[in-house]
Amino acid sequence: MMYVSARLNSLTMIEQLYYTRYFHDRIFDIDGGVYSLNVGIVGYGVYIPIWRIRVDEIAKVWGHDPNTYREGLGVEEKSVPSIDEDTATIAVEAARNALRRAPEVPPNNIGAIYVGSESHPYAVKPTAATVAEAIGATPSLTAADTEFACKAATAAIQACMGLVSSGYIDYGMSIGADTAQASPMDALEYTAAAGGAAYIIGKSKVIAEIECTYSYTQDVPDFWRRDGDIYPRHAGRFTGEPGYFEHVVKCTLGLMEKAGLKPSDFDYAVFHQPNAKYPLRAATMIGIPLDKVKPGLVVPWIGNTYSGSSLIGLAAILDIAKPGQRILMTSYGSGAGSDSFSLMVTDAIEEKRRLAPPVRYYIDRKVYIDYATYIKLRRMFKGVDY
Amino acid sequence: MEFPLYKKRDVAIIGIGSSKFGERWDKSLRELAWEAAVPAVEDAGIQGRDIQLVIFGNMSGGLFVGQEHVGALIADFLGLNPTPAIRVEAACASGGVALFQGYLAVASGLYDVVAVGGIEKMTDVPSDRATLALTGAMDSEWEAYFGATFPGLYALIAQRYMYEYKLSRETLAEVAVKNHYHGSMNPLAHFQFKTSVERVISSPLVADPLRRDDCCPISDGASCMILVPADKARKYTDTPVYIKACTVASDKLALFEREDIVTLKATVEASRNAYRIAKLSPTDIDVVEAHDCFTIAEIIALEDLGFVRKGEAGRLYEEGETYVGGKLPVNTDGGLKAGGHAVGATGIKQVVELVKQLRGEAERGRQVSNAEYGLAQNVGGSGATVVVTIVGR
Amino acid sequence: MGVPFHWRRRKERYRLIGSRCEVCGKVFFPRREVCPNCRRRGRIVDVELSGRGKVYSYTVIRVPSEGFEYYAPYIVAIVELEDGVRIMSQIVDCNPEDVYIGMPVEVCFRRIISQGDKGIISYGFKFRPLDETWVKYYEEEAKVRVSEAQV
Numbered sequence: 001m002m003y004v005s006a007r008l009n010s011l012t013m014i015e016q017l018y019y020t021r022y023f024h025d026r027i028f029d030i031d032g033g034v035y036s037l038n039v040g041i042v043g044y045g046v047y048i049p050i051w052r053i054r055v056d057e058i059a060k061v062w063g064h065d066p067n068t069y070r071e072g073l074g075v076e077e078k079s080v081p082s083i084d085e086d087t088a089t090i091a092v093e094a095a096r097n098a099l100r101r102a103p104e105v106p107p108n109n110i111g112a113i114y115v116g117s118e119s120h121p122y123a124v125k126p127t128a129a130t131v132a133e134a135i136g137a138t139p140s141l142t143a144a145d146t147e148f149a150c151k152a153a154t155a156a157i158q159a160c161m162g163l164v165s166s167g168y169i170d171y172g173m174s175i176g177a178d179t180a181q182a183s184p185m186d187a188l189e190y191t192a193a194a195g196g197a198a199y200i201i202g203k204s205k206v207i208a209e210i211e212c213t214y215s216y217t218q219d220v221p222d223f224w225r226r227d228g229d230i231y232p233r234h235a236g237r238f239t240g241e242p243g244y245f246e247h248v249v250k251c252t253l254g255l256m257e258k259a260g261l262k263p264s265d266f267d268y269a270v271f272h273q274p275n276a277k278y279p280l281r282a283a284t285m286i287g288i289p290l291d292k293v294k295p296g297l298v299v300p301w302i303g304n305t306y307s308g309s310s311l312i313g314l315a316a317i318l319d320i321a322k323p324g325q326r327i328l329m330t331s332y333g334s335g336a337g338s339d340s341f342s343l344m345v346t347d348a349i350e351e352k353r354r355l356a357p358p359v360r361y362y363i364d365r366k367v368y369i370d371y372a373t374y375i376k377l378r379r380m381f382k383g384v385d386y
Numbered sequence: 387m388e389f390p391l392y393k394k395r396d397v398a399i400i401g402i403g404s405s406k407f408g409e410r411w412d413k414s415l416r417e418l419a420w421e422a423a424v425p426a427v428e429d430a431g432i433q434g435r436d437i438q439l440v441i442f443g444n445m446s447g448g449l450f451v452g453q454e455h456v457g458a459l460i461a462d463f464l465g466l467n468p469t470p471a472i473r474v475e476a477a478c479a480s481g482g483v484a485l486f487q488g489y490l491a492v493a494s495g496l497y498d499v500v501a502v503g504g505i506e507k508m509t510d511v512p513s514d515r516a517t518l519a520l521t522g523a524m525d526s527e528w529e530a531y532f533g534a535t536f537p538g539l540y541a542l543i544a545q546r547y548m549y550e551y552k553l554s555r556e557t558l559a560e561v562a563v564k565n566h567y568h569g570s571m572n573p574l575a576h577f578q579f580k581t582s583v584e585r586v587i588s589s590p591l592v593a594d595p596l597r598r599d600d601c602c603p604i605s606d607g608a609s610c611m612i613l614v615p616a617d618k619a620r621k622y623t624d625t626p627v628y629i630k631a632c633t634v635a636s637d638k639l640a641l642f643e644r645e646d647i648v649t650l651k652a653t654v655e656a657s658r659n660a661y662r663i664a665k666l667s668p669t670d671i672d673v674v675e676a677h678d679c680f681t682i683a684e685i686i687a688l689e690d691l692g693f694v695r696k697g698e699a700g701r702l703y704e705e706g707e708t709y710v711g712g713k714l715p716v717n718t719d720g721g722l723k724a725g726g727h728a729v730g731a732t733g734i735k736q737v738v739e740l741v742k743q744l745r746g747e748a749e750r751g752r753q754v755s756n757a758e759y760g761l762a763q764n765v766g767g768s769g770a771t772v773v774v775t776i777v778g779r
Numbered sequence: 780m781g782v783p784f785h786w787r788r789r790k791e792r793y794r795l796i797g798s799r800c801e802v803c804g805k806v807f808f809p810r811r812e813v814c815p816n817c818r819r820r821g822r823i824v825d826v827e828l829s830g831r832g833k834v835y836s837y838t839v840i841r842v843p844s845e846g847f848e849y850y851a852p853y854i855v856a857i858v859e860l861e862d863g864v865r866i867m868s869q870i871v872d873c874n875p876e877d878v879y880i881g882m883p884v885e886v887c888f889r890r891i892i893s894q895g896d897k898g899i900i901s902y903g904f905k906f907r908p909l910d911e912t913w914v915k916y917y918e919e920e921a922k923v924r925v926s927e928a929q930v
Contacts, residue, residue, distance in 0.1 A: 050872045074928060082871060083850055084889040088902060092888040121900055130902060134793040134888055276928050294927040301925075316925045357913035358923045365910070367874075376849070384849065517844040527788065528809050529867050532891060532903075533840060533847045538855050541838035549836070549880045593855075594839040594875065642857045642865040647836065 039165045040206030041199050041343070042105060043352065045097025046315045047090050047177075048195040048302055048362035051080040053374050055190055061371050062185055069190045074276025078193035078303025080369060081179045083377050085194070087117045088127045090308075091177040092134045094198035098173065099135060100356040101207075102200050107136040110200070111169025112160055113143045116152025116176045116307045120145055123227075131175065141169075149223060150272055150306045151333030152176060153197075158213055158339060160201040171202040178306035181378065183231035191275055193303025195362075197311035207349040208318060208327065211342045212259040216251035223334035234334075240278075243336050248272065248282045251338035252330045259342050263288045266342075267325040270313040272332035273299035288328070295320060301363045312359060314343075319358040323347045394495040396616035398626040399777070401430025402738040407576040407607035407726030415451050415507040416463040422503060422608035422731075423464050430612040431622050434464065437612070438497045440471035441487045443480030443504035444730035447473075449519035451507050460505070477523030478679060480504055481609065481733025482634070482764030482773025489632045492613050503610035504731035516604050520729070523767035525640035537601050539641050539768045540680035541593035547648045547682060548595070551697035555595065559586035560703040561681040562599050562723050568710065569720025571752040576605045576726025600681040602721075607728030609735040625745045630664035630759070630776040633657075641768045650769035653690035657763070660774040661692070664759075668692040671776070672757040673743045674714060675736035677765040678721040687763050688716065691774070715754050718743060733764035733773060740777050785901045792903030795828040795886060797864065808864045830886030831909065832860035839875040846892055854878055858906055872907040883909040 054077045059066035070076065081090070099107060115127040128143035142163075146152040153176025160172030177196025182188035201210075222243030225232035235243075248271055256262060263269075269288045271279035276299050283293045296313040305312055310331040317327055323345050330340040375381065403425030405418055413421065419442070427434060442460050447453040461471030476483040481504030488502035508516050521530035524539060547553060563583055569575035586599040619626035635655035638644050644651070661667055668691065676691070678684035688699040693714055707713040719725050719739040722732060740760030742748045764773040788809075790796045797808035801822040805814065808828060814821030837856035840847070847853070854870040856878070870878055871889060884906040893900040916922045 082889070084869075084871065084891070084905070086890060086900075088900075089888050089890060092902075096888075125899075133789060134902070136794055291927075295924060297928050298925055300928040319923045319925075320920060354914075354917040358916050360923050360925050361913040361916050363925060381849075514843070514845045514848065517842070518846070521844055527784070530844070532855065532867055532869060533843060533850065533853060534855050534867060535840055535842065535844050537842065538838050538840050542836040542855070542857055545838055546836040546880070590841070591839070592842045594841075596838075640867065642835075642867045647857070 038203055038209070039161050039201055040209035040346070041318070042171060042202035042204070042206055043098040043102025043200040044197065044315050044318055045094045045099070045101060045356050046195065046197040046308070046312050046359050046362060047093035047097060048079050048305070048312070049081045049085055049090070050365055050367050051082065051369050051377065052077045052366045053080055053369055053371070057371050058190055069187070073190060074300055075191055075303060076300050078191055079195055079305070080374055080377055081194040086121045086179055087115070087119050087177045087196070088121050088130045090179065090194065090196040091115050091127060091131045091175045091198065094175055094177060094196040095131055095135050095173060097356040098198040098200050101352050102205070103355065104205055105171050105200060105202070108140065110137040110171045110173050111141050112163050112172035113137060113141060114146050114153070114156030114159060114174045116146040116148070116154070116156050116174065117178050118147065118149055118152070118306050119179045119181065148337060149333035149335050150309055151331040151337060151339055152307045153311055154331040154339040154341070157199055157201060158215070161210060161213065164201050164203060171200055173198060173200050176307035176311045178308055180304065180306045181231055186231070188234070191299070191304040193305050195302055195305035195312055196308040197315050199311065205348055206346055207352050208343040208345050211344050212255060213339065213341050214251060214255040214258050215337060215339045216247050216254055217337035218247070220336035222336055239334070243334060244272070244274070244278055244332055245282060245285065247336050247338040248330050248332050249285050251340045252286050252328065255328070255330070255340035255342060261342060265326055266292060266328045268296060268317045268321060269293050269328040270296035270310055270317055271330050272310045273297060273313055274304045274309070276300050298359060298363065316359040318349065319353060319360065321345045321349065323349060393493055395493060397489050397492045397613050397629045398616040398619035399611050399629065399737070399741050400614050400619055400622040400626055401426045401428070401432070401612035402610070402741050403427070403429060404574050404609040404735055404738050405607050406574050407605045407728055407735070409509045410606035411509070413606065415447060415453055415456070415505065416459055418507060418606060418608040419460045419464060419503070419505055422505070422610040423501065426501065426610040426612055432499065432612065434466055436499050437466060437469055437501045439488070439491055439500045440466060440469055441484045441491070441500065441502050442471070442473050442730070443475065443482070443484035443733060444473050444506060445475055445477055445480050446519050446522060446729070447507070449522065450516070451510050456505070476771040477766035478677070478727070478729050479733055479764045479766030479771040479773050480730040481735065482775065483733070483771065485611070485733060485737060485775060486632050486634050486773055488613050489629055492615055498614060498618065500613045501610060502613060502734060503608060504734040505608035506728035506730040507606050508604045508728065509606050513604060529640050529642070535593060537593040537596050537680065540682055541596045542641060543647050543686070543768070544595055544680070544682040547686065550648060553685065553700045555587055556583050557700045557703050558600065558681050558685065559583040561678060561684045562586050564703070564709055565678060565717050565721040565723040565725075568718050568752050569724025571749045572719045572725065573749070575720040575724050576603055577720070577724045596680055596682070602679050602723050602727040605726030605728040607726055607731045607735070609731045609738050611734060611738060611741070627741045627744050627777050627779060630666065630778045631660040632773070632775045633659040633663065634771065634773050635659070637770050639767065639770045644769070648686055649696065650686060650690050650765065650772060652769055652772035653687060653763060653765070653774070656772045656774040657691045660761070660776050664776045664778070666759060666776060671759050671761045673718060673740060673754045673760045674716045675739055675760070675762040676716050676721065677732070677763050678717060678723050679727055679765070681723070683765065684716065684721065688714070691761065691763060710752050710754055718748065718752050718754060733762070736762040736764060737775055737777065744777060744779050782899060785899060792891070793888070795830055795904055796825050797828050798823045799826040806862050806864050808860070808866050828864070829861045832858045832884055832906070834870070834878060834880055834882040834884060835859040835865055836880060837870065837878045856906070858884055869905045870907070871905045885909045
């Protein structure tokens with residue numbers, strides 16, 4: 001065990017994630033049944049900006065029929081960041097909410113902070129350092145920004161799990177936040193939104209134990225952005241089966257096999273939500289009843305918050321889950337990969353979750369803007385920098 | 387502790403001069419000085435070589451025209467080398483503190499002929515750059531940094547004043563109307579047009595509740611005065627005007643640090659000292675030059691200078707008492723609003739006007755009859771420096 | 780404003796860390812090295828302010844200075860904090876018509892200014908209207924549950 005831990009520690013985080021599956025079977029005896037590393041979520045927090053733009057408003061500009069997108073994507077409106085908001089500010093707000101739910105965690109005892117995003121404010125300068133400074137976690141901590149399309153933050157949760165369970169740190173924080181940009185006129189314009197969620201991983205006063213995690217990663221060019229390009233590109237319908245469904249489904253099945261669980265063992269299931277249709281179809285393919293997925297479906301009202309997507313969905317479940325219930329969460333990041341988690345809610349949740357605003361509050365807190373204001377807030381004017 | 391502890395001798399103003407204030411595309415900083423200095427020297431009946439010391443106020447030659455070392459520039463371009471020439475700065479009170487320094491030089495007995503002046507060249511840069519340069523007068527780290535502008539600071543004062551006291555939007559506009567009325571008769575004023583309450587309150591908003599016509603313009607200009615000891619004044623002129631008091635006071639730089647943002651404590655302190663030194667009271671003052679960088683500033687100035695109680699200045703405007711011919715004429719040359727606010731020059735320009743009024747030399751229509759004492763209030767920034775000068779015949 | 784300045788003031792801007800003089804008890808924001816009341820007799824320590832307050836005065840900047848052009852119109856206010864100090868900041872997530880003197884506000888974390896799109900970004904405190912209605916959401920399970928999509 002010590003040999004394995006030492007080996008793991010000498011690897012980079014990417015290699016660690018790759019070897020997790022390899023070593024997992026050797027570290028823990030699996031003959032079915034659930035086992036535990038004794039780590040879990042100690043606090044969680046979300047933040048969604050106040051502005052919303054409706055599907056109708058966007059469709060009007062391009063002469064589209066809004067119903068095509070409303071029905072095809074299952075999305076009504078999406079969140080838009082304020083002119084003075086970005087991934088760093090959203091991450092800080094989410095992190096502060098997570099700390100409110102974990103009042104026993106002194107900020108300067110957080111040993112690791114990771115911010116996963118596709119829209120870090122700088123190409124080179126870590127968002128995590130700004131977040132660490134803003135919540136008072138500096139200077140004794142490790143920090144890094146992670147990238148893996150929309151699953152950048154769930155990969156970082158796994159890293160925190162490793163650091164916490166090995167005893168290196170008491171608490172680790174992973175934040176998924178994005179202020180997504182989408183090419184005008186593209187279907188993604190209807191869903192590319194802004195928001196974030198923060199999770200504190202620890203061993204004590206856990207509100208949801210992470211029973212098991214499994215990841216599924218392959219090289220798939222379904223959605224990408226080259227350096228210097230403003231908007232990402234995607235391969236159209238190819239992003240479905242070889243991308244999203246291949247990974248979400250296989251990863252979830254892999255998790256259930258590894259943990260020895262069946263769909264009926266779960267009370268809720270949260271999937272990455274690029275739109276409202278994909279998660280429901282994935283659930284059907286896996287054999288999970290849709291009414292276990294719908295409570296965590298936030299995309300119809302806030303759009304796709306990219307690195308925040310599955311994590312905000314999970315938060316919506318944590319806002320209502322009862323002790324003893326089991327939650328499945330599978331994220332998806334284009335390029336491509338999925339991280340799947342099985343979570344068991346503990347008794348501590350009732351008392352802690354009411355310490356910060358629920359996802360529902362942020363969904364309801366909204367002010368509509370028109371397309372012109374949307375252009376101004378998304379900084380899409382030519383030749384003007386601010 | 388009461389100041390001054392000891393004064394050597396009294397000081398008189400024997401010569402005054404001012405350039406036309408406005409958008410002076412035709413003149414650079416160095417040429418504007420000449421336009422003010424020549425009339426002052428001729429009015430004083432002296433030669434340039436008689437000047438022993440030059441003190442000029444200038445807020446920001448650097449940010450506006452890339453020119454620091456303004457004292458040296460002026461001495462050079464007025465042909466006054468090797469006379470000592472110094473530039474002093476206190477934001478919009480630079481002119482006032484230049485007068486204060488010149489006054490100290492003569493009152494102390496060290497100099498017999500001192501030229502004091504103020505000068506600013508603001509229109510060579512676009513107006514948003516000028517707005518940024520002016521934010522140097524506020525707290526750069528904690529006010530300007532968060533997006534405050536000068537109209538913004540005075541708008542915060544106006545908003546709070548209208549919350550604590552009764553002051554209607556129309557009454558506030560009367561300040562601008564009056565100043566334009568006076569300015570229309572002053573050929574040196576930046577603006578010569580008259581305006582109306584309707585026009586003021588329908589002008590575009592700059593920083594709620596202040597509108598464009600509540601705000602003084604960005605101007606170029608220069609003013610100059612010659613100071614000599616009082617007992618030698620009659621050698622130069624039959625109409626000397628004596629400086630009865632010239633005082634300065636300071637307050638917290640940032641508006642939010644002040645105890646009460648609708649009172650400028652520095653005005654209260656400086657004017658109280660000025661009245662005491664001059665042995666006068668507010669009722670003795672016949673004409674006032676108040677620092678109306680924004681309409682609200684004139685309202686609170688009259689209160690802080692002791693003419694009315696806090697909250698009551700509005701009534702003076704509703705009753706028209708601040709026009710020439712009223713109980714308390716204020717800004718008979720158009721003030722800053724119509725006369726223009728070439729930042730460093732304003733403090734001198736104000737006293738130049740008082741001297742004109744006391745001598746009876748102002749244009750007909752804006753001449754106060756039988757003015758014996760005048761008071762000028764020059765404010766730096768949002769009130770962190772205030773200079774109060776009382777002059778008399 | 781140069782890079783070192785942005786960095787030097789980060790604790791004040793990110794976490795509202797002010798000063799308190801242990802001799803006279805007065806709280807200051809921004810921080811002061813020297814207590815203006817006690818001067819050399821004073822003893823200054825750091826104190827983290829609560830972030831809650833009320834609007835003392837406000838205005839809407841419609842003619843910004845250089846660097847803030849594209850943010851217009853924005854609300855600048857003097858906020859009186861619970862701790863007894865006043866500071867200058869912007870009010871966000873609020874329509875200009877809805878601000879009023881006495882409005883309760885809470886601190887949030889936003890971009891202050893960035894030096895074009897090539898320079899550094901400066902973050903710091905701004906204030907948004909205080910909204911504690913979220914507490915009521917936990918009173919009934921139905922309220923907290925995100926309304927299920929009719930997909």
